[in-house]
Amino acid sequence: MLMAIRGHARMLMGCLALLIGFGCRGPAIRPGPAPAVGQGLARLGFTIQAGAFAQPENAERLSETLQSKGLNAVYYASAPEGAPRRLFRVRFGDFPTRESARARAEALRAEGVIQEFYIVAPEEPPLARPSPENEAGIRANLVDTASNYLGVPYLWGGSNGAGFDCSGLTMAVYRLNGLQMPRTSREQFARGTPVPLNEAHKGDLVFFTTNHAGTVSHVGIYLGGDTFIHAPKHGRKISREKLTGYYREHLVGVRTYL
Numbered sequence: 001m002l003m004a005i006r007g008h009a010r011m012l013m014g015c016l017a018l019l020i021g022f023g024c025r026g027p028a029i030r031p032g033p034a035p036a037v038g039q040g041l042a043r044l045g046f047t048i049q050a051g052a053f054a055q056p057e058n059a060e061r062l063s064e065t066l067q068s069k070g071l072n073a074v075y076y077a078s079a080p081e082g083a084p085r086r087l088f089r090v091r092f093g094d095f096p097t098r099e100s101a102r103a104r105a106e107a108l109r110a111e112g113v114i115q116e117f118y119i120v121a122p123e124e125p126p127l128a129r130p131s132p133e134n135e136a137g138i139r140a141n142l143v144d145t146a147s148n149y150l151g152v153p154y155l156w157g158g159s160n161g162a163g164f165d166c167s168g169l170t171m172a173v174y175r176l177n178g179l180q181m182p183r184t185s186r187e188q189f190a191r192g193t194p195v196p197l198n199e200a201h202k203g204d205l206v207f208f209t210t211n212h213a214g215t216v217s218h219v220g221i222y223l224g225g226d227t228f229i230h231a232p233k234h235g236r237k238i239s240r241e242k243l244t245g246y247y248r249e250h251l252v253g254v255r256t257y258l
Contacts, residue, residue, distance in 0.1 A: 041179040041191070041257050044094050045122055046101040050114040051075075051090045056152055059088035065113060066092045074172040081151035088152075091120065091176065122178055135258050138177065142203035146173045146221045146229045149238045166219050169231045169238060170205055173221060179257065185219040192255025197243075200224075200254045206243065207252040216252050 053059045059075035066073040073092035079085065095101035098119055105117040132138045149169060167185040174181035182188050189207050200206070200222050208218040220230030226243040241247060 041174065041181060043122060044175065044178045044180055046093075046095040046098050047091050047120045048093050048095075048101055048105045048108075048114075049089060049091045049118040049120050050105070050108075050116065052078075052087045053089075054087065056088045059090055062090050062114070063092070066090070066108075069108075069113075072175075074168075074175055076145065076172060076176055077148040077152060080148055094180070138258060139201055139203035141177050142173055142221065143223055145176050146223075149173075150229065150240060152238045166231045169229075170219050170221055174257070181257070185216050188219060189216045189253070189255060192257050195254050195256050197251070197254055201256065203258065204254050204256045206254050208247060208250045209252050210250060218250075222254065 051059060051062050053062075056075065056077075063073040063075050071092045072094065073090055075088050075090045078087045078089055093101060093104060095104065098121070101119050105114065105119070108114045109117065132141055146169070149172075167183060167188060170185075170188060171181045171183055182191055185207060188205060192205060195204065197206075202222060202224045204222045206220050206222050206228050207216050208220075209215055210217045218230070220228035220241070222228050222243075223240070227240055228243055228247075229238065229240050231238050232241075243251070
């Protein structure tokens with residue numbers, strides 16, 4: 001049981017690191033006309049979870065190693081900030097069957113890349129939470145997953161593609177809930193269904209322009225009540241903000257995926 005838990009932790013951490021690594025902005029996208037209907041997000045297949053680290057930097061390193069092998073990896077926190085046993089875990093891959101996931105995990109273990117691991121089924125809920133029975137349950141899980149990242153440092157690994165930025169956070173949160181969110185804020189903005197801010201729900205994404213070009217360059221996860229969670233910038237931790245002042249003035253739009 002302990003080995004399975006440790007494996008689960010490693011996997012989640014890998015997910016987070018991967019999301020972070022691809023950058024917040026991506027190619028510039030101007031806040032022009034958006035599609036009337038979102039394209040939706042594909043569901044993930046079986047994934048592998050490995051690692052259980054006390055420090056996020058260690059999870060980032062494992063995620064970077066997995067990424068170098070062509071595996072989509074993200075890492076996450078197993079509990080909220082301040083919890084006595086908060087671990088950072090890595091989750092990676094997207095496999096059609098449990099057998100194919102296990103075969104890849106065994107090969108990685110033989111190489112010494114991972115040790116214990118855990119195979120996560122598509123229907124398995126994130127972070128040991130109850131399986132959502134409806135859209136409201138999925139949204140609640142998205143918010144809980146995002147909240148566990150509060151206090152995690154903004155990590156940036158430079159040219160090697162590792163690190164954790166704004167669109168990395170949003171991709172990780174959705175991926176940990178079984179949904180294939182694109183990597184950059186540009187792609188995320190284009191993929192979602194536009195909704196007015198007064199109709200936004202928990203788990204939707206809010207997009208901002210933080211550059212002089214007026215293009216989408218930042219994204220956060222809406223919590224309701226005019227608040228959101230985001231990875232602000234290098235040197236700061238993932239935090240909760242009010243959607244007022246600067247952020248309201250620079251809001252480009254809201255997108256939903258459910």
